[in-house]
Amino acid sequence: MWPYPKVVAHRGGGKMAPENTLAALLCGLEYGFHAVEFDVMLARDGVPVVVHDPYLGRTIPGSGNIYDYDAAELVTMDAGSWFAPRFKGEPVPLYVQFVDACRQHGIWMNVEIKPAPGFEEETGRAVATLTQALFGLQIAADDPLQVPLFSSFSTVALEAARLAAPAIPRALLLDDAPADWRDQAKRLDAVAIHVNHKKLTRQFARDIRDAGLGLFCYTVNDPVRARELLSWGVDALCTDRIDIIGADFAG
Ligand code: G3P
């Protein structure tokens, strides 16, 4: 049901490095993480880049939206200074660069498709099409650890990804679970549900597992809670606290 790692570094290196940067990925590696979650969005020219917010201002100095800039402009921007001076100049990564780095270091990927509002279908399709091209051989070899797992809060993006690259597995991301979560997962042919751990109850965990789906929780930063979730049968979790919830955290 869940052939993937149990503990995943959120946004590359959690709270130990600027999120969604190559520096974060390397930081996660230093902490022993070979599994990562990161967010992917489209630049103005349709090129997928690794970033969380659809606008500049928090992690990237400037104003406007990510889709106001081409990827070539975004990669020159500073996504590190907001976190700490020593990360000044750390660029916004292209998705392909992030994939390259993950492959080079044997890191499993949970690719969160993060469309800017209004770009759901386009983003799902573009990310899936590119991923299919990058991972054709691995998809054919059917080794789950060599192929990314897509997730998204957007069912439109996930459906577009399914149509563009049906063999790349998908997970439905939920905050407040809708009553028809089972039907949504079924329609998307999803392999897992990714839930906000704050909204998860023991019963809901049981229901997800009874539906034959993998169960992943975001974003768990307290080892006591992590232990409880694992005792409920949660398959995996991502964490910002890679310093206290290690890659080998056993519960
Ligand atoms: O994929 C899990 C988690 O990252 C979802 O929320 O906002 O941190 O991308 P967010």
Ligand code: MG
């Ligand atoms: Mg995310």
